[in-house]
Amino acid sequence: MANPNKRRLAKMWNHVWIHALVWLLVVFAVFPILQIVAISLRPGDQLYSTELQLIPDGATLDAYRIMFTEKPFLLWLRNSMVVSLGTAVIGVALASLGGFALSRYRFGGRGAALQGILMTQMFPATMLLLPLYLLMRKLHLVDTLGGVMIAYVATALPFCIWTMKGYYDTIPVALNEAALIDGCSPLQAFMRVTLPLSTPALVITALFSFMTGWSEFMVARVMLASKELMTLPLGLESLFTTYQTEWANYAAGSLLVCLPVVVLFLVLNRYLVSGLTLGSVKG
Amino acid sequence: MKRGNALALVKLAKVSKVYPGNVRAVAPMDLEIAHGEFTVLVGPSGCGKSTTLRMIAGLEEITEGDISIGDRIVNDVEPRDRDIAMVFQSYALYPHMTVGDNMGFGLRMRKHPKEEITKRVGEAARVLGIEELLQRKPRALSGGQRQRVALGRAIVRNPEVFLFDEPLSNLDAKMRVQMRTEIARLHHRLGATMIYVTHDQTEAMTLGQRIVVMKDGFVQQVAPPLDLYERPANRFVGGFIGSPAMNFLPGHLIQQDGLRLVCADGQTTCELPAGFEPPAQTVGPKLVLGIRPEHVSVGGSNPSAATELQVLESLGNETLAYFQVAGQSVTARCPGQLTAGIDEKLNLSFAAEHIHLFGADEEGANLLHEG
Numbered sequence: 001m002a003n004p005n006k007r008r009l010a011k012m013w014n015h016v017w018i019h020a021l022v023w024l025l026v027v028f029a030v031f032p033i034l035q036i037v038a039i040s041l042r043p044g045d046q047l048y049s050t051e052l053q054l055i056p057d058g059a060t061l062d063a064y065r066i067m068f069t070e071k072p073f074l075l076w077l078r079n080s081m082v083v084s085l086g087t088a089v090i091g092v093a094l095a096s097l098g099g100f101a102l103s104r105y106r107f108g109g110r111g112a113a114l115q116g117i118l119m120t121q122m123f124p125a126t127m128l129l130l131p132l133y134l135l136m137r138k139l140h141l142v143d144t145l146g147g148v149m150i151a152y153v154a155t156a157l158p159f160c161i162w163t164m165k166g167y168y169d170t171i172p173v174a175l176n177e178a179a180l181i182d183g184c185s186p187l188q189a190f191m192r193v194t195l196p197l198s199t200p201a202l203v204i205t206a207l208f209s210f211m212t213g214w215s216e217f218m219v220a221r222v223m224l225a226s227k228e229l230m231t232l233p234l235g236l237e238s239l240f241t242t243y244q245t246e247w248a249n250y251a252a253g254s255l256l257v258c259l260p261v262v263v264l265f266l267v268l269n270r271y272l273v274s275g276l277t278l279g280s281v282k283g
Numbered sequence: 284m285k286r287g288n289a290l291a292l293v294k295l296a297k298v299s300k301v302y303p304g305n306v307r308a309v310a311p312m313d314l315e316i317a318h319g320e321f322t323v324l325v326g327p328s329g330c331g332k333s334t335t336l337r338m339i340a341g342l343e344e345i346t347e348g349d350i351s352i353g354d355r356i357v358n359d360v361e362p363r364d365r366d367i368a369m370v371f372q373s374y375a376l377y378p379h380m381t382v383g384d385n386m387g388f389g390l391r392m393r394k395h396p397k398e399e400i401t402k403r404v405g406e407a408a409r410v411l412g413i414e415e416l417l418q419r420k421p422r423a424l425s426g427g428q429r430q431r432v433a434l435g436r437a438i439v440r441n442p443e444v445f446l447f448d449e450p451l452s453n454l455d456a457k458m459r460v461q462m463r464t465e466i467a468r469l470h471h472r473l474g475a476t477m478i479y480v481t482h483d484q485t486e487a488m489t490l491g492q493r494i495v496v497m498k499d500g501f502v503q504q505v506a507p508p509l510d511l512y513e514r515p516a517n518r519f520v521g522g523f524i525g526s527p528a529m530n531f532l533p534g535h536l537i538q539q540d541g542l543r544l545v546c547a548d549g550q551t552t553c554e555l556p557a558g559f560e561p562p563a564q565t566v567g568p569k570l571v572l573g574i575r576p577e578h579v580s581v582g583g584s585n586p587s588a589a590t591e592l593q594v595l596e597s598l599g600n601e602t603l604a605y606f607q608v609a610g611q612s613v614t615a616r617c618p619g620q621l622t623a624g625i626d627e628k629l630n631l632s633f634a635a636e637h638i639h640l641f642g643a644d645e646e647g648a649n650l651l652h653e654g
Contacts (some may be wrong), residue, residue, distance in 0.1 A: 174375035177342050180362045181369045182436070183392030196379045 040064070040251035063252035073253060075228065076235030080257075083145050083220075083231055084213035087152040091160050091209030092202060094153070099164025100190060104173065114165075117158045125155060126218060133222055143225045151219050156212040160205040167201030168194065203271035207264065214261060232257045292318055293339060293444055293476065298348035300334050300500075308334040310500045311348060316493075321470050321477045323491030325484060326523070331500040332480045333448055339478060340446050341365050352444060363392075365444075368437035372449040374429045376421040382432050383408075383417035389440045407435045410472070411465075427458045434466070438473065447479040451486065463489060484524050488512070496520050518647030521573045521639055527603060529573045530613045533643060536566045544572050546609030553587045553608065558635030565650050569643035576603065576616040578637035581623070586630030588613075592623050606631065 041059040067073040102114055132151055133142065141147030171194060179189035195202070217233040224234060236253045239246045265272065293316040300309040309331040316322045324332040337343035339350060341362035349356050357365050368389070376385050386407060387400040395403075408414045411431045421429055430450060437445055447466070451459045467490055470477055481487055487494050488508045496503040496511065496519075504516035515521035521529045533547040542561075544553040553572075581604060590613070594605040602621040606613045608631070615631060623629060640650040 172373055172375065174371045174373050175377060177340075177362075178369065178371060178375035178377075178436075179388075180342070181340060181365075181367060182389035182440075183363045185361070185363070188392070193377055 036251045036254055039247055040255055042248055063246075063248035064256070066249055067252050067256060071235070071239075071249065071253075072227075072230075073235065073256065076230050076232045077256075079145060079229055080214060080232040083149050083152065084210045086145075086149040087156060087213035088206045088210040090149070090153045091156050091212075092206050094157060095160035095164045095205050095209075096195065096198070096202065098157075098161045099166075100168055100194065102161065103165045103168035104176070114162075117161055120158045129218065129222055132219070136223060142223055143229065145224075145229060148220055148223050148231070149213070151223065152213045152216060153209070155219075156209040160209060163205055163208070164198070164201050167198055171197055200271045203268050207268060207272065210264070211261065214257075292316065292351075292353065293478065294349075294351045295335075295339070296349045296351075298335070298338060298350055299346050300331070300338060300343065301346045307500050309338070312502050314495060314502070314505065316476060316478060318476055319474045321479065321490060321492045322495060323479045323481060323487040323493075324495045324497060325481055325487035325491075326497035326503075327482060329499075330497040332482075332495075332497050335497070336446055336448055336478060336480045339444075340367055340369050366442050367444045367446055368440050368442040369446040369448065370430075370433045370437050370450045372452050374421070374433045374453075376429055376432055376436070378421055380420075381417065382413065382419050382421065382424070382435075385421065385432060386417075386435045386439050389436065403439050403441075404435075407439045410438070410469075411435050426454050427462065430454060430458075430462055431465075434469065438469065443476065445475055445477040447477065449481055450479075451481070451483075459486075466490060485526060488524065494524075496523060498523075514649065514652040515573075515639065516649055516652075518571055518573065518641040518649075521641065521649070525575055527576045527614045527616065529575050529639070530579065530611070531641075532572045532574075532608060532611050532613070533569070534572065534609070535569050536561070536640075538566060542566070546611070548609045551588070551609035553633075554585070555587060555638065556585060556633055556635035559633075559638050561640055561651060565640050570650060571641045571643055571647060573639035573641055574633050575637060576614040578634040579613065579615040580632045580634070581615050581617055581621060581629050583630055583632030585632065587633045588631045589628055590631065591626050591628050593625065595621065595623065595625065597621075604629075 038056055040063050041061070042056045043058045043060050043062070102110060132154075136142045136147045136151070139147070141150065175193050175197070176189050179193040180186065184192060213231075215233065216231075217237070220231050220234050221237070224230065230238065232253075236250060236257065239250045239253065293314075295312055295314040297311040297313060298309065299307070299311040301307050312335070314322075324335055326332050334343055338345045339352075341357065341360060345358060349358055351357060352365055352367070376382075377388065380388065383404055386404045390400045390403060404417070405414070408417055411434060413428065413431050413435060416424060416428060416432070421432065424432065430453075433450065450466075451462050454462060463486060466477075466479075470490075479486075479490060488511075491508055493505060493507055494511055495505045498519050504511060504520045506514075506516075511520060511524045515524060515529075518531065522531065532544060532553065534544045534553075536555075537543050537545055537552075541557065542555040542559060544555060545551075546553065588606075588608050590606045590608050592604055593607060596603040596605075597620060601619065602617045604615045604617060604621055604623070606615065606629070613631065641647040642650060
């Protein structure tokens with residue numbers, strides 16, 4: 001039998017190193033955010049500082065004021081909102097229907113479709129940039145928010161379809177059948193019974209699609225040329241010029257970009273957690 | 284709530300179901316269900332009973348044949364237009380709706396006035412004793428309550444035909460008996476046509492006015508419960524209906540100081556009682572003798588067999604005694620208490636009027652009640 005003191009010591013040691021590791025990771029995660037907050041508050045455009053103060057000496061909210069008054073931040077925000085919300089709405093609409101078909105109906109090529117959808121996720125987005133650009137040019141969609149939106153929907157859709165399909169698989173088919181007998185058409189049964197029960201998956205799908213549009217830079221950089229169509233990531237990039245970088249403005253803008261997403265995550269937190277875990281256990 | 288005498292005959296004409304890959308679920312079957320009749324489809328798992336019910340509901344496409352409800356063929360009619368209601372094994376209550384909304388959903392979809400929906404839901408809730416549950420969500424209900432709500436959802440619609448797909452399978456034994464009585468009461472009250480699927484022969488026997496026994500997609504026999512019990516069409520029906528199951532002794536009959544069964548082992552013979560007079564052609568060829576446990580008595584002056592007692596189960600009101608005759612298990616159901624020791628040699632007597640003879644082939648047709 002092991003010595004109880006030795007066991008207690010081993011348990012304590014385990015505690016210590018697990019906590020040390022967790023704190024180290026927390027520092028890695030939080031430090032950049034605190035740095036950005038500090039930079040956004042510093043007077044002038046100082047990127048580096050010898051101090052570790054969160055609120056630097058002479059802290060000012062000038063950068064935030066400049067973003068709203070001197071920079072077209074609200075225009076970038078509007079463009080990003082249009083693109084992201086559009087991507088989310090189209091993504092949810094297509095994924096909820098596509099996922100349902102793949103979950104509930106048996107048809108020729110279903111397996112191949114599922115595999116094919118999954119396979120599109122294997123290619124890095126940058127690899128698809130050129131063909132995507134050529135396609136959009138043919139469709140006269142280059143330098144339009146609609147074109148960017150279509151590109152984002154295409155990127156987000158495979159994951160969203162799989163999420164929705166996986167969730168529908170956990171909803172008993174009998175519910176849908178009961179609705180059909182109760183007087184619903186197949187579409188009504190889907191809208192009135194299946195869809196309201198799929199809220200967690202719909203939230204995940206919407207959020208994922210929204211985020212695809214919100215933070216994306218590369219596709220937007222290639223597809224959008226007009227200043228008035230710039231999305232937030234492009235707008236922030238425009239603060240870097242050959243001779244000068246407006247670090248405080250850049251930092252303030254970055255934080256402002258994060259804000260709506262943080263709020264969205266907080267509001268949808270409940271659905272998000274259940275949505276990510278649901279489907280893993282049947283019943 | 285009792286319906287009028289509108290024609291509501293469900294008719295299946297050569298209806299079959301074959302799944303992709305040539306998997307036959309239901310062989311061509313004919314069945315007619317009269318208005319107001321309570322018909323039970325019974326059989327073991329995979330016999331095609333649920334598929335048949337789902338084809339009637341329109342949830343499963345039929346491969347061949349015609350299904351008619353009333354005076355119209357409904358092969359291509361959507362489930363919502365068949366004027367049916369269905370109670371599912373899993374209850375299939377809409378989790379996001381209250382009990383009241385669940386029950387009124389069918390009427391709402393058919394655009395009935397709000398006042399009428401409230402009235403009919405209230406009336407159904409009163410019949411089923413669930414008035415106080417109307418504002419609750421299904422997750423806050425017990426299994427029995429959920430099943431009542433599912434029943435309520437069906438009766439609110441007042442359909443031509445009620446379909447039940449193993450509705451009591453998820454309930455515990457006590458609740459199952461209670462709900463069984465409830466369904467029987469409901470049938471009596473509504474006088475509606477009901478088609479009920481179960482694998483439980485007790486449910487089938489107690490509820491059905493007519494029972495359809497199925498096996499491997501084929502209908503084995505369609506008959507009222509007592510007919511099934513007393514005159515099973517074949518060995519499968521004989522063994523499936525009745526609990527404990529019918530005893531089977533393979534062998535052949537000979538005339539030697541009266542009628543005897545020579546068991547399949549070639550050594551054991553059972554003397555058959557004097558009153559048992561089968562047709563002459565059954566003497567000689569291989570066959571299977573069937574006798575229900577309740578028709579085997581322990582003791583008696585003219586025993587059919589003498590063998591050692593293996594297991595004794597006392598159930599209070601009756602005792603089940605298990606024996607082996609020529610390698611076959613034989614059960615005797617004795618009223619009251621049986622006092623005997625294990626391995627004690629006892630006489631078994633078969634009741635002459637309850638002996639069945641079945642063919643020895645795979646079909647095992649009843650040789651005493653053919654056709």
